[in-house]
Amino acid sequence: MTWDSVPRMVLSAADRFGAAEAVVDGPLRLTFVELAERVRKAAGAFASLGVEKGDRVAVWAPNSAQWIVAAFGLLTAGGVLVPVNTRFRTAEAHDIITRSGAKAVLVQQGFLGTEFTGPRGVPVIDLGSDFLDSGTPFERAVSGSDVCDIIFTSGTTGRPKGVLMSHAQNLRLFAEWCELADLREGDRYLIVNPFFHMFGWKAGLIASLIRGATILPVPVFDVDHVLDLVERERVTMLPGPPTLYHSLLAARAKGGRDLSSLRAAVTGAADIPVELIRRISEELPFRTIMTGYGLTEAGTVTASRPGDSFDDIATTVGTPCAGLQVRVADDGEVLVRGYSVMLGYLDDPAATAEAITPDGWLHTGDLGTLDAEGRLRIVGRKKDMFVVGGFNAYPAEIEGFLLQHPAVAQAAVVGVPDARLGQVGKAFVVRHSPVSAAELIDWSRERMAGFKVPRTVEFREELPLNATGKVLKDRLR
The missing domain is CATH 3.30.300.30 (ANL, C-terminal domain)
Structure with a gap:
C-alpha cells in the first residue's frame, strides 16, 4: 500500500488498524482511531495558530504521546516539522529555532528541571496545555514532493545544518525499513531512541504507523523502567544502541525479569563486538537482529539481512537498501546516491553543492570499505565525529x-x-x-x-x- 503523504498514511491507520492500540504512554492508551481523531484536532489547532502550508514549527520536547500528536498534527495542517534535541542548551536550541524560521516552538515545561523558552517573537506552547485538543478537526492537502521535516545535523564546520526531506522519501525508505527490521502489525515497539533523531522519528513513529505497531515512548532511558515496560506491556520490538543490549544482558544475568516477549532487535555503531551480537542472539529471546548505517542526509543507507553471520552483523553495516547505491571514493570516503538523498540543506546552497556532486553522489564524511559481497564496513569518520x-x-x-x-x-x-x-x-x-x-x-x-x-x-x-x-x-x- 502506498500513500502520497505522511498525514494520509497516519490517518489511514484508523481504517487499517481500528481499535488496536496505537500509543501507550503511562495511563494514556490511544487506539489508532483515537490517535487519528487527536491528530486531526491538533491540525485544526495549528491552523488556528496561523500555520499555513510549508510553515515550520519546532518541537523541543522528550518522547511522549503529545509529541506524536503534535508532530503528525502539524504535518496534517501542511506544516513542516523541526525536531530539536532536548539535550541542547538554550542558545543551541534558539539558533536552530531561529534559523528554521519556526512560527512556534512546542515544549514540555519542567522536563529535566528545565523551563524552555523561545527566541524573541516565537510563541512557546507547552505540550501539557490543552492546545493540541483545542482545534476543530482539519486536514490540508500535502503532496509527496513537499518538505516533511527539517532535522538539523552538524558537520565539519561545527554549525548545525538543516536537512530537508520530503514526505515521499520518508514513506518509501521507512516502509522498506519495516521489512528489514522485521517490524510487524501488532508489534509492541518500545522507543528509547529520541524522537528528535531520525531513528526515533522515522524508524520509530513513521514506521510504526506504516505497520500498525503499538508505540511505547520512553522520555529518558532508565533500565529498570524499560524492563518494567517490557514485562508489563509484552514488548516485542526494542531497537537501541549497543549499551541498551548490555543492560538487558546484565538484567538477564541477575534474573527475576521476564524478557520472553522480545523478538526483534535493531542496533548500530561503528564498531560492535561480535561477542555482543552472539550474546544477544543466544542469551536473549530476540529472533532477529539488524544492524545498519544511516545519516540524517540520506536516512538508512545499508542494513544487514536475515541469514547474515554474527561476524557480518557485528563488523559490517550490511548492503544497500533498494534504490540506493553505495561506493567508496579513492580517498576512502563513503558516497551514497539514490532517491533518499536529501533535497538539500536549509538556506545553504553552497553547503548543499559541496555535499552532493552534480551527478547525485552524497559525500557522507565517513570512511569505509566494501567487501566482495557488497557489504559496507565503516572504518572511521572523516569528520572526526x-x-x-x-x-x-x-x-x-x-x-x-x-x-x-x-x-x-x-x-x-x-x-x-x-x-x-x-x-x-x-x-x-x-x-x-x-x-x-x-x-x-x-x-x-x-x-x-x-x-x-x-x-x-x-x-x-x-x-x-x-x-x-x-x-x-x-x-x-
Whole structure:
C-alpha cells in the first residue's frame, strides 16, 4: 500500500488498524482511531495558530504521546516539522529555532528541571496545555514532493545544518525499513531512541504507523523502567544502541525479569563486538537482529539481512537498501546516491553543492570499505565525529564553544574509548591564562549538551600542526 503523504498514511491507520492500540504512554492508551481523531484536532489547532502550508514549527520536547500528536498534527495542517534535541542548551536550541524560521516552538515545561523558552517573537506552547485538543478537526492537502521535516545535523564546520526531506522519501525508505527490521502489525515497539533523531522519528513513529505497531515512548532511558515496560506491556520490538543490549544482558544475568516477549532487535555503531551480537542472539529471546548505517542526509543507507553471520552483523553495516547505491571514493570516503538523498540543506546552497556532486553522489564524511559481497564496513569518520552513548558529537562544534572561554587560545577535541558510553570527548587545550581542567569542564556544562562536554582536559604548550596549520588529531589520539 502506498500513500502520497505522511498525514494520509497516519490517518489511514484508523481504517487499517481500528481499535488496536496505537500509543501507550503511562495511563494514556490511544487506539489508532483515537490517535487519528487527536491528530486531526491538533491540525485544526495549528491552523488556528496561523500555520499555513510549508510553515515550520519546532518541537523541543522528550518522547511522549503529545509529541506524536503534535508532530503528525502539524504535518496534517501542511506544516513542516523541526525536531530539536532536548539535550541542547538554550542558545543551541534558539539558533536552530531561529534559523528554521519556526512560527512556534512546542515544549514540555519542567522536563529535566528545565523551563524552555523561545527566541524573541516565537510563541512557546507547552505540550501539557490543552492546545493540541483545542482545534476543530482539519486536514490540508500535502503532496509527496513537499518538505516533511527539517532535522538539523552538524558537520565539519561545527554549525548545525538543516536537512530537508520530503514526505515521499520518508514513506518509501521507512516502509522498506519495516521489512528489514522485521517490524510487524501488532508489534509492541518500545522507543528509547529520541524522537528528535531520525531513528526515533522515522524508524520509530513513521514506521510504526506504516505497520500498525503499538508505540511505547520512553522520555529518558532508565533500565529498570524499560524492563518494567517490557514485562508489563509484552514488548516485542526494542531497537537501541549497543549499551541498551548490555543492560538487558546484565538484567538477564541477575534474573527475576521476564524478557520472553522480545523478538526483534535493531542496533548500530561503528564498531560492535561480535561477542555482543552472539550474546544477544543466544542469551536473549530476540529472533532477529539488524544492524545498519544511516545519516540524517540520506536516512538508512545499508542494513544487514536475515541469514547474515554474527561476524557480518557485528563488523559490517550490511548492503544497500533498494534504490540506493553505495561506493567508496579513492580517498576512502563513503558516497551514497539514490532517491533518499536529501533535497538539500536549509538556506545553504553552497553547503548543499559541496555535499552532493552534480551527478547525485552524497559525500557522507565517513570512511569505509566494501567487501566482495557488497557489504559496507565503516572504518572511521572523516569528520572526526564520535558517538557518546548514541549521540553524535562533533569536535569542531565543541572546539568552537571552548574557544569562547577567555583563557583558551587553542582547542582540539577527539573521541576516546569509554567503557560505559562507547566514546567520550577529550580536549587538548593551549591556554592564554590560568584555568584548571575542572573549571573548564564546569564552564562547558553550562553552555553545551552533556554528551558534548569533554570528560577530560589535557593542557599543552602547543598543538601538533601540519604545514597548513591544521591540527594533527591522529597524533593526539
